[in-house]
Amino acid sequence: MKALIADDDPVTAAAVSANVAGWGFDVIVAHDGVEALNQLLADPPPALAIIDWEMPGLDGPEICRRIRGDQSRDGLYVLLLTARSSPNDIVAGLEAGADDYLVKPVNLSELRARVHVGVRVVTLQERLAKKVAELQTTLDNVRQLRGLLPICSYCKRIRNDGNYWQRVEVYVTEHSDAKFTHGICPTCLDAVQAELAAEDEGLR
Numbered sequence: 001m002k003a004l005i006a007d008d009d010p011v012t013a014a015a016v017s018a019n020v021a022g023w024g025f026d027v028i029v030a031h032d033g034v035e036a037l038n039q040l041l042a043d044p045p046p047a048l049a050i051i052d053w054e055m056p057g058l059d060g061p062e063i064c065r066r067i068r069g070d071q072s073r074d075g076l077y078v079l080l081l082t083a084r085s086s087p088n089d090i091v092a093g094l095e096a097g098a099d100d101y102l103v104k105p106v107n108l109s110e111l112r113a114r115v116h117v118g119v120r121v122v123t124l125q126e127r128l129a130k131k132v133a134e135l136q137t138t139l140d141n142v143r144q145l146r147g148l149l150p151i152c153s154y155c156k157r158i159r160n161d162g163n164y165w166q167r168v169e170v171y172v173t174e175h176s177d178a179k180f181t182h183g184i185c186p187t188c189l190d191a192v193q194a195e196l197a198a199e200d201e202g203l204r
Contacts (some may be wrong), residue, residue, distance in 0.1 A: 001024070001026065001047045001048065001049055001122070002025065002027075002028065002044075002045075002046040002048075003025040003028070003047070003049070003050065003115075004027075004028045004029075004030060004036065004039050004040060004044055004046040004048070004049040004050070005017040005020060005024070005027060005028070005029050005030070005050050005054065006030040006031075006032075006033070006035075006036035006039075006049065006050070006051045006052055006060075006063075007031070007050075007051075007156050008031050008032055008052060008054075008055045008056055008076065009052070010031070012052070012081075012103065012104070012106065013029055013031065015106070015108075016050060016081075016100065016106060016111070017029050017129040019108055019111070019112070019195075020050070020115065021062050023115065024194075025048070025111060028046060031053050031055075032056040032057045032058075032202065033055040033056065033057035033058025033059060033062070033063055034057035035056070036046070036049075036051060036063055037056075037058055037063050037066060037067070037120070039056070039123060040063070040067050040073065041067070041070070041073075042075065042154050044075055045072075045073060046120065047075070047076065047119075047122045048076075048077050048079070048114075048115065048119070049076060049077070049078045049079070050079045050099075050111075051063055051064070051078060051079070051107070052079065052080075052081050052082065053080055053082030053083075053093065054082070057133075058079050060081075060082065060093070060094055060096075060098070061080075061092060061096035061097075061098070064078055064080070064093070064096040064097035064154050065096050065097055066075050067097065068096075068097035075122060075125045075126070075129070077099050077100060077118040077119075077122050078098045078099050078100075078120055079096065079098065079099065079100045079101070079115070079118060080098040080101050080102070081102050081103075081104055081106060082102075082103065082104060083103065083104045084103070085103045085180055086174045096147045097133040099121070100118065101120065116157055116183060126145060134176070148170075151168075152165065157166055158171040160174075169190070171190060176182075178182070193204055
């Protein structure tokens with residue numbers, strides 16, 4: 001899994017990136033906001049981004065706002081790093097689009113725990129996206145009857161695409177997943193019984 005570390009402080013960037021790489025990530029490092037945004041908008045994007053709040057070019061919240069404006073980056077998990085710790089700052093960071101927030105100086109144990117949360121979220125999102133794609137494929141493959149069907153007013157046969165007239169049940173079976181079982185409705189049963197009774201009377 002690819003992770004972006006964006007921090008203009010080379011010491012912090014080196015420490016965080018070394019640890020994240022040690023946790024099994026393919027790490028990319030950016031030292032300013034513009035470079036960080038370009039990396040996040042590249043294809044394929046990192047799955048996880050650890051972004052400093054204050055950087056040259058663009059700050060962390062502004063980066064969050066820009067990537068959240070791109071639906072193709074909805075699955076990106078963003079963790080903001082900052083020395084700001086007031087509730088208002090935390091709310092501002094989260095409202096900008098960050099998924100989590102960690103106050104500097106970075107506690108590596110806490111960072112690791114929060115990164116693992118991010119991995120779980122990203123993994124679940126990927127599984128959900130795969131299921132949605134499979135469902136869409138299934139729906140696309142379901143055969144459905146659409147459009148105008150020419151039907152005879154007398155015999156009720158349907159004209160197919162080859163200009164042949166077919167019984168309704170044959171046409172529907174060929175163009176959908178429906179199956180038919182035959183029976184007789186009460187109205188037709190009464191009519192048939194009346195016909196049979198009339199025939200019996202005629203034979204007497």
